[in-house]
Amino acid sequence: MSHDLDLIFAALSDPTRRAILEMLLEDDMAVTDVAEPFEMSLAAISKHLGILTRAGLIVQEKRGRVKWCKLDPSAIRASSVWMQGFGQFVELDLDGLERFLAQELVQD
Amino acid sequence: MSHDLDLIFAALSDPTRRAILEMLLEDDMAVTDVAEPFEMSLAAISKHLGILTRAGLIVQEKRGRVKWCKLDPSAIRASSVWMQGFGQFVELDLDGLERFLAQELVQD
Protein backbone atom coordinates (compact mmCIF):
# COMPACT_ATOMS: atom_id res chain seq x y z
CA MET A 1 0.00 0.00 0.00
CA SER A 2 2.57 2.57 1.02
CA HIS A 3 4.36 3.37 -2.19
CA ASP A 4 8.02 2.60 -1.89
CA LEU A 5 9.90 4.87 -4.26
CA ASP A 6 12.95 2.59 -4.04
CA LEU A 7 10.96 -0.29 -5.50
CA ILE A 8 9.13 1.85 -8.04
CA PHE A 9 12.17 3.55 -9.54
CA ALA A 10 14.22 0.34 -9.42
CA ALA A 11 11.44 -1.41 -11.31
CA LEU A 12 11.35 1.39 -13.90
CA SER A 13 15.12 1.31 -14.39
CA ASP A 14 15.02 -1.87 -16.47
CA PRO A 15 14.22 -1.53 -20.20
CA THR A 16 12.46 -4.90 -20.36
CA ARG A 17 10.14 -3.87 -17.55
CA ARG A 18 9.42 -0.48 -19.14
CA ALA A 19 8.64 -2.27 -22.40
CA ILE A 20 6.24 -4.56 -20.53
CA LEU A 21 4.48 -1.55 -19.01
CA GLU A 22 4.12 -0.01 -22.46
CA MET A 23 2.62 -3.24 -23.76
CA LEU A 24 0.14 -3.32 -20.88
CA LEU A 25 -0.85 0.21 -21.75
CA GLU A 26 -2.45 -1.23 -24.88
CA ASP A 27 -4.31 -4.01 -23.13
CA ASP A 28 -4.29 -6.46 -20.22
CA MET A 29 -2.24 -9.56 -21.04
CA ALA A 30 -1.53 -13.09 -19.86
CA VAL A 31 2.02 -13.86 -18.69
CA THR A 32 2.80 -16.04 -21.72
CA ASP A 33 1.68 -13.31 -24.11
CA VAL A 34 3.77 -10.73 -22.27
CA ALA A 35 6.81 -12.99 -22.68
CA GLU A 36 6.28 -13.70 -26.37
CA PRO A 37 8.12 -10.73 -27.96
CA PHE A 38 11.15 -11.02 -25.67
CA GLU A 39 14.15 -13.22 -26.31
CA MET A 40 14.39 -14.54 -22.82
CA SER A 41 12.88 -17.37 -20.81
CA LEU A 42 9.36 -17.33 -19.45
CA ALA A 43 10.82 -17.64 -15.97
CA ALA A 44 12.77 -14.42 -16.48
CA ILE A 45 9.63 -12.57 -17.57
CA SER A 46 7.78 -14.05 -14.61
CA LYS A 47 10.45 -12.54 -12.34
CA HIS A 48 10.13 -9.16 -14.04
CA LEU A 49 6.37 -9.28 -13.53
CA GLY A 50 6.94 -10.08 -9.86
CA ILE A 51 9.15 -7.02 -9.51
CA LEU A 52 6.56 -4.83 -11.24
CA THR A 53 3.88 -6.25 -8.95
CA ARG A 54 5.87 -5.70 -5.76
CA ALA A 55 6.51 -2.13 -6.90
CA GLY A 56 2.76 -1.67 -7.31
CA LEU A 57 3.06 -0.84 -11.00
CA ILE A 58 0.88 -3.73 -12.11
CA VAL A 59 -1.60 -6.14 -10.55
CA GLN A 60 -1.89 -9.81 -11.42
CA GLU A 61 -5.15 -11.69 -11.24
CA LYS A 62 -5.44 -15.44 -11.80
CA ARG A 63 -8.46 -16.72 -13.71
CA GLY A 64 -8.36 -20.42 -14.38
CA ARG A 65 -4.79 -21.30 -15.24
CA VAL A 66 -4.18 -17.94 -16.87
CA LYS A 67 -2.71 -15.06 -14.86
CA TRP A 68 -3.73 -11.68 -16.20
CA CYS A 69 -1.50 -8.64 -15.85
CA LYS A 70 -2.82 -5.10 -15.87
CA LEU A 71 -1.42 -1.69 -15.12
CA ASP A 72 -2.00 -0.16 -11.71
CA PRO A 73 -1.96 3.65 -11.86
CA SER A 74 -1.23 4.26 -8.19
CA ALA A 75 2.52 3.62 -8.14
CA ILE A 76 3.24 5.73 -11.19
CA ARG A 77 1.21 8.47 -9.57
CA ALA A 78 3.27 8.16 -6.37
CA SER A 79 6.55 8.62 -8.24
CA SER A 80 5.07 11.38 -10.33
CA VAL A 81 4.06 13.19 -7.15
CA TRP A 82 7.60 12.89 -5.84
CA MET A 83 8.91 14.45 -9.04
CA GLN A 84 6.45 17.29 -8.74
CA GLY A 85 8.27 18.20 -5.54
CA PHE A 86 10.89 19.54 -7.91
CA GLY A 87 8.87 22.65 -8.56
CA GLN A 88 11.28 24.33 -10.88
CA PHE A 89 11.35 21.21 -13.06
CA VAL A 90 7.61 21.00 -13.42
CA GLU A 91 7.59 24.66 -14.28
CA LEU A 92 10.17 24.05 -17.00
CA ASP A 93 8.10 21.17 -18.32
CA LEU A 94 4.86 23.07 -18.78
CA ASP A 95 5.38 23.46 -22.51
CA GLY A 96 5.74 19.75 -23.02
CA LEU A 97 2.80 19.06 -20.78
CA GLU A 98 0.62 21.49 -22.67
CA ARG A 99 1.49 19.83 -25.96
CA PHE A 100 0.72 16.49 -24.37
CA LEU A 101 -2.66 17.59 -23.07
CA ALA A 102 -3.57 19.12 -26.43
CA GLN A 103 -2.78 15.81 -28.05
CA GLU A 104 -4.90 14.00 -25.46
CA LEU A 105 -7.89 16.17 -26.35
CA VAL A 106 -7.53 15.29 -30.01
CA GLN A 107 -7.56 11.62 -29.16
CA ASP A 108 -10.81 11.80 -27.19
CA MET B 1 23.03 14.22 -24.02
CA SER B 2 20.56 11.50 -24.98
CA HIS B 3 18.71 10.82 -21.78
CA ASP B 4 19.10 7.23 -20.79
CA LEU B 5 16.05 6.21 -18.78
CA ASP B 6 17.94 3.22 -17.42
CA LEU B 7 20.49 5.50 -15.79
CA ILE B 8 17.92 8.06 -14.65
CA PHE B 9 15.53 5.65 -12.94
CA ALA B 10 18.39 3.60 -11.48
CA ALA B 11 19.83 6.81 -10.02
CA LEU B 12 16.44 7.73 -8.56
CA SER B 13 15.95 4.29 -7.00
CA ASP B 14 18.40 4.96 -4.16
CA PRO B 15 17.10 6.88 -1.12
CA THR B 16 20.45 8.54 -0.44
CA ARG B 17 20.53 9.91 -3.96
CA ARG B 18 16.92 11.13 -3.78
CA ALA B 19 17.77 12.86 -0.49
CA ILE B 20 20.75 14.51 -2.17
CA LEU B 21 18.53 15.77 -4.98
CA GLU B 22 16.12 17.21 -2.42
CA MET B 23 18.98 18.98 -0.67
CA LEU B 24 20.16 20.45 -3.96
CA LEU B 25 16.66 21.72 -4.53
CA GLU B 26 17.33 24.19 -1.70
CA ASP B 27 20.68 25.35 -2.97
CA ASP B 28 23.83 24.38 -4.86
CA MET B 29 26.31 22.65 -2.57
CA ALA B 30 29.91 21.51 -2.34
CA VAL B 31 30.60 17.78 -2.15
CA THR B 32 31.70 17.94 1.50
CA ASP B 33 28.53 19.78 2.49
CA VAL B 34 26.39 17.27 0.62
CA ALA B 35 28.07 14.48 2.58
CA GLU B 36 27.72 16.10 6.00
CA PRO B 37 24.23 14.86 7.03
CA PHE B 38 24.87 11.28 5.91
CA GLU B 39 26.42 8.59 8.03
CA MET B 40 28.68 7.27 5.34
CA SER B 41 32.10 8.05 3.96
CA LEU B 42 32.84 11.00 1.72
CA ALA B 43 34.01 8.54 -0.94
CA ALA B 44 30.58 6.88 -0.94
CA ILE B 45 28.86 10.24 -1.41
CA SER B 46 31.32 11.08 -4.16
CA LYS B 47 30.26 7.88 -5.93
CA HIS B 48 26.58 8.75 -5.53
CA LEU B 49 27.25 12.16 -7.03
CA GLY B 50 29.01 10.48 -9.93
CA ILE B 51 25.96 8.33 -10.56
CA LEU B 52 23.65 11.36 -10.41
CA THR B 53 25.96 13.19 -12.82
CA ARG B 54 26.13 10.32 -15.31
CA ALA B 55 22.34 10.12 -15.19
CA GLY B 56 22.21 13.83 -16.04
CA LEU B 57 20.32 14.68 -12.86
CA ILE B 58 22.99 17.06 -11.59
CA VAL B 59 25.98 18.90 -12.97
CA GLN B 60 29.26 19.35 -11.12
CA GLU B 61 31.45 22.35 -11.66
CA LYS B 62 34.89 22.72 -10.11
CA ARG B 63 35.87 26.15 -8.85
CA GLY B 64 39.23 26.16 -7.11
CA ARG B 65 39.43 23.06 -4.98
CA VAL B 66 35.68 23.01 -4.39
CA LYS B 67 33.37 21.07 -6.67
CA TRP B 68 29.88 22.52 -6.74
CA CYS B 69 26.84 20.35 -7.34
CA LYS B 70 23.62 21.69 -8.82
CA LEU B 71 20.43 20.19 -10.13
CA ASP B 72 20.04 19.74 -13.88
CA PRO B 73 16.37 19.81 -14.92
CA SER B 74 16.79 17.99 -18.21
CA ALA B 75 16.97 14.39 -16.98
CA ILE B 76 14.00 14.71 -14.66
CA ARG B 77 12.13 16.20 -17.56
CA ALA B 78 13.08 13.24 -19.76
CA SER B 79 11.75 10.72 -17.28
CA SER B 80 8.67 12.82 -16.67
CA VAL B 81 7.99 12.83 -20.39
CA TRP B 82 8.25 9.04 -20.45
CA MET B 83 5.71 8.84 -17.65
CA GLN B 84 3.39 11.16 -19.51
CA GLY B 85 3.24 8.46 -22.16
CA PHE B 86 0.95 6.74 -19.69
CA GLY B 87 -1.91 8.98 -20.66
CA GLN B 88 -4.45 7.46 -18.34
CA PHE B 89 -2.14 8.05 -15.42
CA VAL B 90 -1.57 11.69 -16.19
CA GLU B 91 -5.29 12.11 -16.54
CA LEU B 92 -5.79 10.62 -13.09
CA ASP B 93 -3.19 12.99 -11.69
CA LEU B 94 -4.59 16.22 -13.05
CA ASP B 95 -6.23 17.16 -9.77
CA GLY B 96 -2.96 16.94 -7.91
CA LEU B 97 -1.18 18.83 -10.63
CA GLU B 98 -3.75 21.60 -10.55
CA ARG B 99 -3.34 21.99 -6.81
CA PHE B 100 0.41 22.05 -7.32
CA LEU B 101 0.25 24.72 -9.97
CA ALA B 102 -2.08 26.87 -7.85
CA GLN B 103 0.43 26.63 -5.04
CA GLU B 104 3.20 27.66 -7.43
CA LEU B 105 1.30 30.81 -8.35
CA VAL B 106 1.00 31.77 -4.70
CA GLN B 107 4.72 31.41 -4.25
CA ASP B 108 5.56 33.76 -7.11
Add this chain to the structure above:
DNA sequence: GCTTTGGTCAACCATTTGGTTGAATAACGA
Protein backbone atom coordinates in the same frame (compact mmCIF):
# COMPACT_ATOMS: atom_id res chain seq x y z
C1' DG C 1 -6.89 -41.05 -17.03
C1' DC C 2 -3.13 -38.91 -19.72
C1' DT C 3 -1.07 -35.04 -22.12
C1' DT C 4 -0.62 -30.42 -22.92
C1' DT C 5 -0.59 -25.68 -21.50
C1' DG C 6 0.39 -21.73 -18.21
C1' DG C 7 3.11 -20.39 -14.78
C1' DT C 8 6.19 -20.59 -10.67
C1' DC C 9 10.04 -22.33 -7.81
C1' DA C 10 14.85 -23.51 -6.66
C1' DA C 11 19.43 -23.66 -7.54
C1' DC C 12 22.92 -21.75 -9.82
C1' DC C 13 26.00 -18.17 -12.25
C1' DA C 14 28.15 -13.69 -13.76
C1' DT C 15 27.81 -8.94 -13.14
C1' DT C 16 26.55 -4.81 -10.82
C1' DT C 17 25.80 -2.15 -6.67
C1' DG C 18 26.75 0.24 -2.45
C1' DG C 19 29.65 0.42 0.92
C1' DT C 20 34.52 0.37 3.18
C1' DT C 21 39.54 1.81 3.75
C1' DG C 22 43.94 3.92 2.62
C1' DA C 23 46.66 6.31 -0.63
C1' DA C 24 46.89 10.01 -4.06
C1' DT C 25 46.09 14.69 -6.05
C1' DA C 26 45.22 19.49 -6.06
C1' DA C 27 44.39 23.98 -4.19
C1' DC C 28 44.33 27.08 -0.40
C1' DG C 29 46.26 29.44 4.10
C1' DA C 30 50.10 30.60 7.05
Add this chain to the structure above:
DNA sequence: TCGTTATTCAACCAAATGGTTGACCAAAGC
Protein backbone atom coordinates in the same frame (compact mmCIF):
# COMPACT_ATOMS: atom_id res chain seq x y z
C1' DT D 1 57.43 25.67 2.07
C1' DC D 2 54.34 23.01 4.94
C1' DG D 3 50.28 21.55 6.69
C1' DT D 4 45.36 21.45 5.91
C1' DT D 5 41.25 21.02 3.24
C1' DA D 6 38.49 19.15 -0.76
C1' DT D 7 37.94 15.44 -3.52
C1' DT D 8 38.89 11.34 -6.12
C1' DC D 9 41.01 6.80 -7.02
C1' DA D 10 41.92 1.83 -6.34
C1' DA D 11 41.31 -2.29 -4.22
C1' DC D 12 38.36 -4.86 -1.84
C1' DC D 13 33.91 -6.93 0.10
C1' DA D 14 28.99 -8.51 0.80
C1' DA D 15 24.69 -8.36 -1.12
C1' DA D 16 21.51 -7.64 -4.87
C1' DT D 17 20.32 -8.17 -9.89
C1' DG D 18 19.18 -10.41 -14.19
C1' DG D 19 19.62 -14.21 -16.46
C1' DT D 20 19.74 -19.55 -17.11
C1' DT D 21 17.94 -24.47 -16.57
C1' DG D 22 15.13 -28.27 -14.86
C1' DA D 23 11.74 -29.77 -11.78
C1' DC D 24 7.24 -28.85 -10.25
C1' DC D 25 2.07 -27.78 -9.81
C1' DA D 26 -2.52 -26.78 -11.44
C1' DA D 27 -6.02 -26.28 -14.85
C1' DA D 28 -7.76 -27.62 -19.50
C1' DG D 29 -8.58 -30.64 -23.37
C1' DC D 30 -9.09 -35.14 -25.43
